[in-house]
Amino acid sequence: MTVDVGKDYYAILGVARSATDEEIKHAYRALARQYHPDSRTESAPTTLFHEVQEAYAVLSDPRQRRSYDRQRTDAGLSEDSALSWEITPSQSQLSSLHEEQVLYLMIEIQPATTEQGERLPLNLCLVIDRSTSMQGARLENVKIAAHQIIDELHDDDSLAVIAFNDRADIVLPNRRGIERRRAKSKVSAIWASGGTEILQGIQTGLGEVEKYHDNRVTSHLILLTDGQTYGDEEDCVAEARRAGAKRIGITAMGIGEDWNDALLDEIATKSGGVSAYIASPGQVRTLLQQRVRGLGAVFARNLELRPRCTEGVWLESAFRIAPYLDRLSPSGGVIDLGSLQADAPLALVLEIGVAQRPPGEHRLLQLELTGDVQALGRQGETLRRDISITFTPAELSEETVQPAILSALSKITIYRMQERVWDTLDEGNAEGATHQLEMIATRLFDLGESRLARAAMLEAGRIAKGGTPTAKGRKELKYGTRSLTIASRRKSHD
Amino acid sequence: MIECPSCGRKHRPGTLFCSECGVYLPTGGPLRTEPLPDEELPVSRANPWVSEQVEETEAPPATLFLKVLATERQIRLPSAAEVHIGRLDAAHGIFPDLDLSPDGGLEGGVSRRHCKVHQRGATYLVEDVGSANGTFLNGQRLTPYLPHVLKDGDELQLGTVKLQIVLEE
Numbered sequence: 001m002t003v004d005v006g007k008d009y010y011a012i013l014g015v016a017r018s019a020t021d022e023e024i025k026h027a028y029r030a031l032a033r034q035y036h037p038d039s040r041t042e043s044a045p046t047t048l049f050h051e052v053q054e055a056y057a058v059l060s061d062p063r064q065r066r067s068y069d070r071q072r073t074d075a076g077l078s079e080d081s082a083l084s085w086e087i088t089p090s091q092s093q094l095s096s097l098h099e100e101q102v103l104y105l106m107i108e109i110q111p112a113t114t115e116q117g118e119r120l121p122l123n124l125c126l127v128i129d130r131s132t133s134m135q136g137a138r139l140e141n142v143k144i145a146a147h148q149i150i151d152e153l154h155d156d157d158s159l160a161v162i163a164f165n166d167r168a169d170i171v172l173p174n175r176r177g178i179e180r181r182r183a184k185s186k187v188s189a190i191w192a193s194g195g196t197e198i199l200q201g202i203q204t205g206l207g208e209v210e211k212y213h214d215n216r217v218t219s220h221l222i223l224l225t226d227g228q229t230y231g232d233e234e235d236c237v238a239e240a241r242r243a244g245a246k247r248i249g250i251t252a253m254g255i256g257e258d259w260n261d262a263l264l265d266e267i268a269t270k271s272g273g274v275s276a277y278i279a280s281p282g283q284v285r286t287l288l289q290q291r292v293r294g295l296g297a298v299f300a301r302n303l304e305l306r307p308r309c310t311e312g313v314w315l316e317s318a319f320r321i322a323p324y325l326d327r328l329s330p331s332g333g334v335i336d337l338g339s340l341q342a343d344a345p346l347a348l349v350l351e352i353g354v355a356q357r358p359p360g361e362h363r364l365l366q367l368e369l370t371g372d373v374q375a376l377g378r379q380g381e382t383l384r385r386d387i388s389i390t391f392t393p394a395e396l397s398e399e400t401v402q403p404a405i406l407s408a409l410s411k412i413t414i415y416r417m418q419e420r421v422w423d424t425l426d427e428g429n430a431e432g433a434t435h436q437l438e439m440i441a442t443r444l445f446d447l448g449e450s451r452l453a454r455a456a457m458l459e460a461g462r463i464a465k466g467g468t469p470t471a472k473g474r475k476e477l478k479y480g481t482r483s484l485t486i487a488s489r490r491k492s493h494d
Numbered sequence: 495m496i497e498c499p500s501c502g503r504k505h506r507p508g509t510l511f512c513s514e515c516g517v518y519l520p521t522g523g524p525l526r527t528e529p530l531p532d533e534e535l536p537v538s539r540a541n542p543w544v545s546e547q548v549e550e551t552e553a554p555p556a557t558l559f560l561k562v563l564a565t566e567r568q569i570r571l572p573s574a575a576e577v578h579i580g581r582l583d584a585a586h587g588i589f590p591d592l593d594l595s596p597d598g599g600l601e602g603g604v605s606r607r608h609c610k611v612h613q614r615g616a617t618y619l620v621e622d623v624g625s626a627n628g629t630f631l632n633g634q635r636l637t638p639y640l641p642h643v644l645k646d647g648d649e650l651q652l653g654t655v656k657l658q659i660v661l662e663e
Contacts, residue, residue, distance in 0.1 A: 090510065099495065102508035353506070401510065401520075403589075410518070413511040443516040448578070448588065448607040450623060450639070 003064065005071045009055035017069075021060065028056040073384050082373040083300060083340075083381050084112035089389065090401050096359045096391040102316070103354055105387065106405045109337075109346040109369065111299045117375025122157040122295055123217040124149075125174065127205040128190065129225035130163040135192040138255050141281040142224055145288040146187045150180050152292065158217075160208035161187055164201030165194030174208040198225060199232035202239045202250070202267075209248055215374065218298050218339075219248045222291065223267070224284070226255040233263050240270040247302065249273035249338070251291055255281065257471040261478060272338045274324065277479035279472075294323075294341050300381070301339035303346070303371040308333070312355035313364045321408040322347040325415055325482045340371070349408050359393045411484040414443050418481045425469065434464040440477075452480040530603040530627050530653060540634035543619055543641045555616045558644070559660040562597045568660070571611060578623075579652065580608040594655055603627035603653025609636075611644070618644040618661070627653035 010017050013027045035049040058064045090104035126149070128142055146161065153159055160174035161183070172186050205221045213219045221243065229236065240250055250271040252264035255278045268275035276291075278284055307315050307330075318328040318335055323344040328335050340346045354364060369383040417440050425433040437460035444453035459473040495504040498512040498519060505512065505519065512519055558571040571577050572591055580590035581599045583606045594604045605625035612619055619641035622629040629636045630651035636642050644650070646661035 091508065094508070097507060100506050102506045104508075104510065354508075406510065406518075409510050410516070413513065413516045416513060417516055439515045445624065446588070446606075448623065 003058055003068055003071075004054075005068065007051070007055070008072075009059050009068065012051050012055040013059065019059075021062075024056070024059050028052065028060070032056075073382070081381050081383055082112050082376050082378055083109060083369065083371055083383055085109045085369060085383055085385075087367065087385060087387065088402055088405060089387070090405050091389075093390045093392055094354065094357075095395055096357055096393050098356055100356070101354045103352045103364070103389070104405060104409065105350045105352060105367075106321075106402070106408060107305075107348050107350065107367070108322075109303070109340060111340070111342055111373075113376075117299075117373070117377075119154070119296060120298060120374055121176075121217045122153065122159075122292070123174070123209060123212045123219040124153070124157065124292070124295070125160040125162060125205045125209045125221045127162045127164065127168075127201040127221060127223045128171075129165075129196055129198075129201070129223075129227065130190055130192050131165045131194055131196040131227055132192055133196075133227055133258070134255075137281040138226055138284075139190065139192050141284040142255075143187055143190065145285040147184050148285060148289055149292050150178060150183050150187070152289070153178055154296075158212050159183065160205070160211075162201055162205045162208065163190045164197065164204070165192075166197045166200070167194075168200040168204035170204060170208065174211045176212065196225065196227035196229050197232060198223070198229040198263075199235045199239065201225075202236055202243075206239065206243055206248065210246075213246065213248060215247075215372075218295055218301075220251065220273070220295050221248060221271075222251045222253065222288070223264075224253050224255065224288075225259055225264075227258055228260050229263070233260070236263065237266050237270055240267040244271040247272075251276070253278055253284075253287065253291075254475070255284065257475060261475055272336060274326075277475050279476070294344070297341045297343050298339045299342040299375055300371040300373045303337035303340055303369065305335040305337055305348075306333055306368040306370075307335070307350065307365050308368065309352075309365045310363055312357070314353045316351040316353050318348060318350050319408075319412045319415075320346070320348045321412065325411060325484060327415075327419075337371075342375075347408070349405070349412060354389075357391045359391050361388055361390045363388045410443070410447065411481070414440060414447075414484065415481045417443070418477050421477075422474070425463065430463050430466070434460045437463065440481075447484070449480075449484065452477065455480065535628060535654070536630055536633045536635060538634045540631050540636055540642055542637055543617075543643045555613060555618075556646075556661040556663050558611070558618055559662065560592070560650070561658040561660055562594075563656040563658060565597050567597060575612060577611045578607065579610065580604060581606045594652065597655060599652075599655060602655035604655055605653075608652050612641075614641075618659075620644050620650065625652070 013024060013031065015023055015027050031052045035052055058068050086108045088106045094101055094103065126146055155177060158174055158176040159172065159178050161172035163169050163171050171190060172183055201223065209219050209221055243250055250267055250273040252268045252275040254261060254264050264275045276287055278287055309315065315330065318330060320326040320328055328348065337346060364387050367385050367387065371381050372379045373381050417436060421433050421436045424436060437456050441453045441456035441460065444456060455473055455476045459469045463469055496507055496519060497504055498515065498517055500517040501512060501515040503512055503514040510519055559568055560571060561568045569592060574591060577592060578590045579592045579594065581595050581604050582589060582593040588606045603626065607623050608625040609620055609622045609629045621641045622636045622638040624638050631642055632649050644659050646659060648659040650657045650659055
């Protein structure tokens with residue numbers, strides 16, 4: 001008997017994919033009675049009976065059923081996963097050229113159900129910089145923000161608060177069931193003095209987080225700082241890497257202009273968290289609140305994408321484009337995607353290099369996505385999809401590329417141009433950097449991002465006059481271009 | 495290899511944006527808004543809105559309609575915080591809330607990002623966002639990036655495309 005992967009045998013028998021052998025047998029008997037040529041009514045065609053027989057033949061045989069399930073998953077036809085994805089290539093076919101070509105794949109990942117599952121409790125630690133420079137508006141706004149978070153946390157969440165300068169104090173030890181009034185008064189009592197040693201804060205914070213860390217909670221550390229740390233940068237990154245290995249994410253928020261963006265970015269990336277730029281103290285509240293709400297809305301985590309390329313196909317680059325823009329670096333063939341929020345789809349763009357191919361259909365690569373949907377108690381959810389493209393001998397007429405891919409790529413391009421400016425400048429090529437900044441400004445004006453465009457023009461002007469870029473302008477451009485995310489095409493779940 | 499029409503850098507076929515200058519490679523840049531000859535456009539400047547002018551009235555905001563004089567098309571402005579008016583350019587992901595392409599926008603010198611309308615209390619304000627040919631209110635040129643007050647019956651001109659403001663209570 002031939003197995004037709006395109007047919008949904010489970011649907012034909014009207015059973016769930018998780019149906020037991022007994023349920024399958026039962027469903028088959030009922031349908032067989034209904035559709036049997038001897039008993040059928042005139043209107044029911046015999047093909048229905050054959051389909052039911054075919055479905056039963058495959059599903060009742062454990063070996064055939066497994067192979068059918070696997071083929072369905074590979075073909076992307078399986079709908080049983082808690083995760084769903086949509087993969088759009090920039091071109092539907094390629095011309096069989098005698099040179100290498102580029103193909104882009106846009107991947108949008110969302111929960112497959114609207115079923116929220118239970119909210120995982122948060123296991124949160126705020127690590128607050130209390131060095132002298134935080135005095136005044138900065139520390140006050142951080143305190144207000146912390147109060148707001150204390151109010152919003154659920155009763156099963158746990159919270160710790162650490163304040164650090166050149167040493168770290170546990171303001172609030174980690175515990176479940178927050179005594180809100182006491183917690184707030186402890187936070188209010190934080191006062192500013194001393195220097196900044198981030199390592200102290202991170203180590204003490206992680207110690208507190210680990211008290212309640214297991215896979216039934218979302219553990220996260222939020223670092224708020226406005227300054228440089230001296231001499232302990234490498235240890236900070238090592239701590240972040242250790243935290244990441246234990247699945248404790250770190251969000252690093254820099255306030256003002258004087259903090260080390262390269263360091264905070266690395267801490268965030270290594271731990272699987274995010275970094276953010278807080279230009280004015282007033283923004284602390286909204287950004288922190290958004291972050292904590294996002295952490296509470298985690299639907300799936302430990303998401304990993306494995307692109308398995310066939311010969312003559314390779315991954316050039318990978319970028320996350322939603323919820324925020326970020327360069328993704330695959331290690332050991334795995335792209336770590338962190339977590340998926342229920343309310344914010346995760347989207348990425350892969351740039352694929354393709355060597356010369358003869359005409360015909362070719363399988364370029366297989367994508368495999370795995371993740372844990374803790375909220376529904378499902379570990380190791382897996383999606384697999386083969387990406388095949390037809391190569392034609394003829395010259396292809398221009399194809400219209402999906403606006404969503406174009407919009408994403410135009411922003412990735414600007415982000416990469418921005419990354420290059422600082423390299424050019426570090427090489428001592430001020431003229432080149434000025435020119436690049438002017439081109440970035442042009443593109444930003446094209447996108448209607450006039451505020452960022454003006455920031456780029458100002459920096460270009462400063463560098464051209466022999467000055468150095470301002471720390472503010474540099475951060476504004478870096479974090480500004482990063483937030484140029486795409487408005488993802490929302491899919492309804494009906 | 496394909497060559498960037500703007501900076502000459504070479505890319506593999508299939509590449510969509512030049513990594514050097516950011517230009518969209520398949521078309522070598524957008525359909526550019528051509529600058530119109532100066533004599534076609536008014537020169538005097540309108541007075542921008544200053545914050546003291548705001549009347550904190552409790553009156554419910556009126557609904558704003560824009561009437562394109564040449565085509566008689568009347569458009570109700572979406573009730574968003576900011577309404578962008580310009581010309582749609584899908585290749586660059588520019589999707590203005592109000593697209594003037596069907597009203598002769600390109601020939602009329604309307605930029606893809608031309609101006610925006612926003613509300614402040616019961617007052618509607620218009621702001622030119624650095625358009626190539628300028629925005630004009632009752633024949634006076636708006637200073638880019640400064641808001642100007644819109645009143646019922648005003649004539650708003652984007653490049654040479656004329657619109658009439660209709661405010662309905």
